Amino acid sequence: MADLRKDNNVKEVHYKLTLCDGPTCIHNQSKQLHQVLDAEIKNRGVQNVSIHLSGCLGMCKKGPILIVNPGYTMYGNVKAADIPEIVQSHLVEGKPVARLTIIEDHLYNRFFRIFGDVDFFGKQMRITLRNCGIIDPENIDDYLSVRGYEALAKVLTNMKPQDVIAEVKKSGLRGRGGAGFPTGLKWEFTAKAVNGDKYVICNADEGDPGAFMDRGTIEGDPHTVLEGMIIGGYAIGAKKGIVYIRAEYPLAIKRLEKAMDAARQCGFLGKNILGTDFSFDIEIRLGAGAFVCGEETALIHSIEGSRGMPRPRPPFPAVSGLFGKPTLINNVETWANIPVVILDGGDWFSSIGTETSKGTKVFALAGKVRNTGMVEVPMGTTLREIVYDIGGGIPNGKKLKAIQTGGPSGGCLPEQYLDTQIDYESLAKAGSIMGSGGMIVIDEDSCMVGLAKFFIEFTQDESCGKCTPCREGTKRMLEILTRITRGEGRPGDIEKLERLGGMIKKSSLCGLGQSAPNPVLSTIKNFRAEYEEHIHQKKCRAGQCAAMLSYTIGERCVGCGACKRVCPAGAIEGARKEKHVIDAAKCIRCGQCFDVCKFNAVSKA
Amino acid sequence: MTQVETDKLNELNAFMEQAVQNEHSDSYLIAVLHKVQQLYGYLPREVMDTVADKMQIPTAHIWGVATFYHYFNLSPIGKHTVSVCLGTACYVKGAEKVLDTVKKELKITVGQTTEDRLFTLQEARCLGACGIAPVMMIDDKIYGELDAKKTVDIINQYRKAEKQNAEKQS
Numbered sequence: 001m002a003d004l005r006k007d008n009n010v011k012e013v014h015y016k017l018t019l020c021d022g023p024t025c026i027h028n029q030s031k032q033l034h035q036v037l038d039a040e041i042k043n044r045g046v047q048n049v050s051i052h053l054s055g056c057l058g059m060c061k062k063g064p065i066l067i068v069n070p071g072y073t074m075y076g077n078v079k080a081a082d083i084p085e086i087v088q089s090h091l092v093e094g095k096p097v098a099r100l101t102i103i104e105d106h107l108y109n110r111f112f113r114i115f116g117d118v119d120f121f122g123k124q125m126r127i128t129l130r131n132c133g134i135i136d137p138e139n140i141d142d143y144l145s146v147r148g149y150e151a152l153a154k155v156l157t158n159m160k161p162q163d164v165i166a167e168v169k170k171s172g173l174r175g176r177g178g179a180g181f182p183t184g185l186k187w188e189f190t191a192k193a194v195n196g197d198k199y200v201i202c203n204a205d206e207g208d209p210g211a212f213m214d215r216g217t218i219e220g221d222p223h224t225v226l227e228g229m230i231i232g233g234y235a236i237g238a239k240k241g242i243v244y245i246r247a248e249y250p251l252a253i254k255r256l257e258k259a260m261d262a263a264r265q266c267g268f269l270g271k272n273i274l275g276t277d278f279s280f281d282i283e284i285r286l287g288a289g290a291f292v293c294g295e296e297t298a299l300i301h302s303i304e305g306s307r308g309m310p311r312p313r314p315p316f317p318a319v320s321g322l323f324g325k326p327t328l329i330n331n332v333e334t335w336a337n338i339p340v341v342i343l344d345g346g347d348w349f350s351s352i353g354t355e356t357s358k359g360t361k362v363f364a365l366a367g368k369v370r371n372t373g374m375v376e377v378p379m380g381t382t383l384r385e386i387v388y389d390i391g392g393g394i395p396n397g398k399k400l401k402a403i404q405t406g407g408p409s410g411g412c413l414p415e416q417y418l419d420t421q422i423d424y425e426s427l428a429k430a431g432s433i434m435g436s437g438g439m440i441v442i443d444e445d446s447c448m449v450g451l452a453k454f455f456i457e458f459t460q461d462e463s464c465g466k467c468t469p470c471r472e473g474t475k476r477m478l479e480i481l482t483r484i485t486r487g488e489g490r491p492g493d494i495e496k497l498e499r500l501g502g503m504i505k506k507s508s509l510c511g512l513g514q515s516a517p518n519p520v521l522s523t524i525k526n527f528r529a530e531y532e533e534h535i536h537q538k539k540c541r542a543g544q545c546a547a548m549l550s551y552t553i554g555e556r557c558v559g560c561g562a563c564k565r566v567c568p569a570g571a572i573e574g575a576r577k578e579k580h581v582i583d584a585a586k587c588i589r590c591g592q593c594f595d596v597c598k599f600n601a602v603s604k605a
Numbered sequence: 606m607t608q609v610e611t612d613k614l615n616e617l618n619a620f621m622e623q624a625v626q627n628e629h630s631d632s633y634l635i636a637v638l639h640k641v642q643q644l645y646g647y648l649p650r651e652v653m654d655t656v657a658d659k660m661q662i663p664t665a666h667i668w669g670v671a672t673f674y675h676y677f678n679l680s681p682i683g684k685h686t687v688s689v690c691l692g693t694a695c696y697v698k699g700a701e702k703v704l705d706t707v708k709k710e711l712k713i714t715v716g717q718t719t720e721d722r723l724f725t726l727q728e729a730r731c732l733g734a735c736g737i738a739p740v741m742m743i744d745d746k747i748y749g750e751l752d753a754k755k756t757v758d759i760i761n762q763y764r765k766a767e768k769q770n771a772e773k774q775s
Contacts, residue, residue, distance in 0.1 A: 206733070207730065207731070208731070209691070209692030209693045209694075209695075209696075209730050209731035210692050210693035210694045210731060210735055211731070211733075211735075212731070212733035212734070212735055215733045247639065247676055248676075248729070248732065248733070249733065250745060285635070285636065286635065286636065286639055287674075287676075288635055288638070288639070288674030288675070288676035288677060289674050289675035289676035289730070290673060290674050290675065291730065302635065303632060304629070304631070304632045305631045305632040305633060305634035305635055305662075305670070306634075306666075306669075306670060307669055307670055307673040308673065308674070323629055323632075364735055366693070366694035366697075366735035366736060366738060367693070367694050367697045367698070367735075367738075368697060368698070372694075372735060372736040372737075372738075373736050404693065407693065438693065440693045440694055440697060442697055446697055451696075451697075454693070454696050455693075458730070464673075595753065
């Protein structure tokens with residue numbers, strides 16, 4: 001790998017080395033280490049380094065301890081024989097020797113301390129995102145320096161396919177695409193199927209509006225996804241893998257292509273991987289903007305070059321998938337977890353999380369919350385911790401109204417569910433779903449009926465049209481919701497929505513239809529009063545449904561005329577420097593006067 | 606046929622010849638359509654016939670596929686594509702206002718192209734930039750934390766650049 005390292009220009013840094021000089025470390029020859037270190041540094045002519053001795057750090061079991069700053073890299077149980085490697089790799093080349101650092105047994109959170117005490121990171125635990133933001137995603141050497149492809153090497157040299165599957169089963173890892181099917185079982189089914197070639201697919205068709213975890217993972221650490229897939233291929237006996245990714249993610253595609261090229265050059269991908277007789281290659285296929293293609297059978301049809309329409313299961317893809325062959329489909333996040341499961345072990349992995357849901361989950365935190373972005377938390381973390389401790393709460397002094405998880409297939413949970421623990425079962429019990437990881441925080445400015453309509457509009461548009469309940473049912477639901485938001489709701493509409501929603505859930509073919517009514521049903525369940533206000537009092541408390549608003553100009557008006565000029569309906573009258581008035585009959589409720597007024601004189605209600 | 610058009614066709618043909626040699630060559634149809642759109646900006650009817658011929662796939666099937674996916678344009682588009690994101694995060698943060706502003710500014714609705722062929726307006730499902738919602742994308746560039754004024758300013762930048770371009774050429 002030496003030639004790979006050539007293009008790394010590490011700038012000269014002043015390193016401060018602190019060697020623990022407490023009694024235990026002295027006993028463990030820290031004095032001798034000091035001399036060796038000093039000699040080695042002089043020998044190699046390394047400049048800009050100073051060595052300091054410290055009192056007992058208290059971590060005596062790991063002594064002698066050597067801390068290298070900047071970077072807070074902590075080496076434990078340092079032996080004289082390790083010194084040349086530390087000096088060369090860390091002080092000369094700028095690459096900490098991960099193998100010798102104190103948390104070397106775990107892949108996760110390895111570099112976490114560099115984030116310091118920032119609240120945003122405090123409650124997070126990074127397994128999937130362990131390298132995101134840390135390594136250069138376009139440099140395979142960076143990935144190798146964090147034990148990249150070591151899991152693959154371990155699997156190919158020390159493990160039989162059935163051992164790999166056993167390890168994944170032991171980890172308790174479940175599908176991160178949303179449904180939460182046990183990953184190990186899926187692998188086992190596919191491994192057992194016998195029908196010629198087999199395929200491995202990575203589902204990177206992240207279509208949920210408001211979700212960007214997969215994009216972030218691929219853009220930040222493409223190799224970990226590839227490594228997971230290659231291990232999967234070995235475990236089930238496949239020779240070919242396909243990444244099905246949205247065409248809307250050009251940067252992720254570019255990084256993935258670059259990573260594949262580099263992996264091929266280094267012998268991690270292609271023929272005879274790492275000199276063994278296992279061969280496996282990966283190809284990228286682009287999606288073309290169809291939400292339903294996230295469903296596995298639809299995704300397979302799309303890869304086959306057809307309209308992405310789902311088909312009934314069974315047969316499951318594990319038996320008859322791509323081109324009729326056994327196919328293993330997992331989501332990006334699931335794949336990214338695999339190297340950790342292999343290196344840190346299934347036992348360790350299953351020690352994190354709750355009884356039924358193991359490991360961590362990445363969420364795309366967005367909406368009305370201070371710190372938007374990607375966060376990864378152990379299963380069992382509460383919604384409150386995510387929104388308030390990590391997310392920093394709601395900006396502008398507004399009140400939280402709901403948390404939406406699971407995108408168009410999920411539900412809206414009101415404030416009283418804030419202490420719900422995040423795992424597949426608890427979220428389902430509360431009336432939402434884990435989903436792929438979108439989490440949208442909604443404050444009092446959003447109308448829940450409007451939000452339900454937004455989601456139904458989405459699923460209606462994305463319904464592939466194959467089965468009637470989904471195609472026609474969502475359309476009727478949208479009509480009713482549109483009517484309600486226009487102030488034309490009728491008594492009985494809520495019950496009709498509930499009946500229709502229940503029917504669509506029960507009778508649709510695929511996951512899209514079966515979950516499409518969820519946003520409506522969950523908002524009816526938790527925010528029924530808002531629906532009733534819309535229907536009976538023609539009132540939208542969030543002030544979002546334009547048809548139910550009325551605009552008035554109050555005493556603060558100075559008569560500047562700004563609103564009059566901007567009004568497209570000519571509904572505002574008033575002489576210069578005198579209070580203006582809105583003619584409610586002419587007003588089309590576009591809200592432009594409200595936006596343009598510098599004196600907060602226009603009010604809406 | 607102009608030289609540019611011949612070049613495009615040659616590039617497409619070379620791409621298809623490669624695809625046909627692969628196992629399950631039918632499955633490369635979507636990749637070929639992506640290539641067509643990359644070259645022409647949309648899927649022209651006559652080019653589809655070439656695809657049908659070269660790939661040995663019925664035209665009806667090709668149109669079935671082309672019309673199923675939102676990503677493919679079936680009519681010519683403007684020089685710049687403005688995609689306003691209507692994902693959930695953007696919706697919650699006022700994407701509809703951004704869309705209304707663009708519609709008003711360009712005097713077109715979603716799916717249409719301005720008369721001067723400078724802009725085509727599209728809605729996007731989610732651009733994955735939820736952290737800086739509401740966003741819009743013009744060609745490959747993402748603009749975030751938009752309000753009405755910022756949106757208009759950005760569109761005007763493109764108009765200005767176009768004008769300068771035209772002046773330079775004349």
